[in-house]
Amino acid sequence: MIPSDLTTIAPWEFSAYIAPREIIRSALPKALSSFRSVIHLYHSEGSRLFIHSSELHIKGISIDDFDLLTSNISQLKGDLLLIECCDEWFGDEPERIQEFGAICKGYSKKRGAVALLGVKNNYVFKTLAPFFGPVQWIKTNNRYTLLQKTMFVNENKSVYQYGQQTLQVDVEP
Secondary structure: OOOOOEEEOOOOOOEEEEEEHHHHHHHHHHHHOOOOEEEEOOOOOOEEEEEEEOOEEEEEEEOOOOHHHHHHHOOOHHHHHHEOOOOHHOOOOHHHHHHHHHHHHHHHHHEEEEEEEEOOOOHHHHHHHOOOOOEEEOOOOOOOOOOOOOOEEOOOEEEEOOOEEEEEEOOOO
């Protein structure tokens, strides 16, 4: 079963959400409703993690390369910058990942929240770890691993809490 809601996206933080695609698609619309202006950055190739309808207050921007990504982040203004992680932006260059992390951290301190979305904890997320505020990993079945300590578990639901964020997930057997 898909969770009913993602209760918060931390304001004024650079945070990461790592979860299966169906959880991200299900949880984000309600979580975004508290932000007045949302900018959604994604790579033009491949399927998107989050698809929004035109009536929402979200501006979608397709980004094809690292230079365009960093220049957009430096120039954009919104209460929330929602970024779908794309390994192609960074290649095998950890310096690019660190530069991206510094830019996102700066944005979150001066303009609004930044949330990086992904379906797996890969080298990009691991390299960005020093820049993140709260991070959420979701375990819905054995394919996904939870690296952090679980704060609360019962037989039907697990609640994982890091910093200011809480995500409730129904656990599949």
